Amino acid sequence: MSSRKSLSGDFFITGDVACAEGAISAGCRFFAGYPITPATEIAERMSERQPEIGGTYIQMEDEIASMNAILGASWAGVKAMTATSGPGFSLMMENLGLGVMLETPCVLVNVQRAGPSTGLPTLAGQGDMMQARWGSHGHYSIIALCPDSPQEMYQLAIKAFDLSEKYRTPVLIMADEVVGHMSEKVTIPPPEEIKTLPRRKPAVPPEKYLPYVPDADLVPPMANAGEGYHFHVTGLTHDERGYPLMTAEAQDKLIRRLVNKIDKNQDDIIMLKEDWLDDAEVVVCSYGISARIGKFAVERARAEGIKAGMLRLITAWPFPENRIRQLSKKVKAFIVPEINCGQIALEVERCSSGRASTILVPHMGGGVHQPHTIIEAIRKALK
Amino acid sequence: MTQEYSAGRYYPGELLREDRMPHIWCPGCGMGSILHGFLNGLHQSGLPLDKVAIVSGIGCAGRVAGYVKLDSFHTTHGRAIPFATGLKLANPELKVIVFSGDGDLVSIGGNHFIHAARRNMDLTVILVNNFTYGMTGGQFGPTTPLDARTATSRYGSYEPTFNVPNLAEASGAVYIARWTALHLRQMEQSFTEALHKKGFSLVEVISPCPTLYGRMNRQPRGLDQMKYYQQNSIIQHGADTRTVGIELNGKITVGKFIDIERPAYTDIKTRVYEKAFAPKPAAPAKTTAEASSK
């Protein structure tokens, strides 16, 4: 039975609200945020729901503070999330890096609008995809998921928390204004059917615990504050004790592990949705709202007898290099519609290494692609 | 696990990460005395150490988190307070201490400082004020007295200065004390009091930086600055915080300035939620007239 404590059933809600509900289903009990269009509705929903379920909502003084507050909350052992859009995402970048360096599970939602700067606050963009990958300074790897519907906003919020706990890393949900604001049917399963991953706890007593000794999959177990471990963690380059160590060797060891724990586990992390790829000669590769329009274009092309296929990136980062490489050996072209001047298209082009051509269908933001722009690109690719 | 409280001094192995010694602070720096004073104050507070966490930002004072044997977080420049806020709210059992410097807390982190005080967030903030950015080589900052020479104010600083206790009071802090690195016993007492105060408590400690600030302002040895404190500190409990600003080579008013009661953030929030979620009284039965008018 559905109650305010644990909703279940079918709802007609926006992507933003679905995202908040997904986080709650995943066990998120701490939300820190700052109002920003078009992500505000996530904060609003959380401010209403967290008190009902014994969680915390705090409205911080800015996005820098919001990002730090969720890191602090995570270290207290609570699943924590923030949500923002372009300008706030920029402000969060430094401390996203702190989350990466301290290996802190948490979820950051970016409901993308068109930028740069204040840009088009109420209208769609997908211009933060490279910022999601490289926005904080230094070199690291990150996980970013791209929902294409309110239902997927719900599901990927749960998935994002699972991945963040499994790999001890901040996970990004890179939504867009259209998916955030559209209302559709969202099915929320009963709580007993929702399985989530718990935190990976140390198996040794406090006196033996070293915060950064990894398990075989390169991820270290995590003690929370207040459990008697008396651990130290720092944003400085550190050794397995968590102590600062200012040497190139320590840097080499740490950064390789931080990158590899994501990159070497990419088969486990990456999620793709593939349609009609078996005989495809041209593949539309896209994500978020652009992928929905891309799929419509592929259906039209198929109706014309064109062998078109669809590859939707549910995971944008780590980038599905291997799959693009494989496909590039058998298809003629990738068509990449995205609401920017070419960001994910650069990755597709890199991975196909000239074996297949990459055709960008850009949109500068403020709306979504007209399907015919993609269909024309498909037709042209086969000429 | 609750640890036994015994009055007196802490022993270093209990609270210091001895495997991290020697520390990075310069000879004559005030940080060593202040850390020592803090650990005594913490020991005397009797707080269970498993439930005490410490968060630092970046800078010379920000290194404290790395030397204290508690759950300790060395975060980013200016952001210790919001990190600590998340930690505290997610586990209210924790006593969360922010230990950092003037540049970290009232320059880059100034916005967080005033908002945490406004909320009366249950945090104890220890602000070591050495009038300069030490870690980067001694540039002027918002606490540098007018006319003081620094690496970026070679001809004397010309920026008006923050009066930290006054800033904290105006923002809403419920406990504010200031001492210098010389006032070891008083500082310890204030640390203990601040740790037991519910809400936003602040202890500012004026500290020598002989290597940079002192060298450029005719106090090149730690001892010179300690002598300056000795000759110029005026203990004035309850002083009007508007009068405690610090001028170059001027008097330093120290003491406990503010110790008031004001509901802490979580108290107010709990009150609001309790009211909102209280079971609604049953609606009075409808009269026949009302019922039949439908």
Ligand code: SF4
């Ligand atoms: S630079 Fe100044 S504040 Fe920093 S450790 Fe040296 S003396 Fe202390």
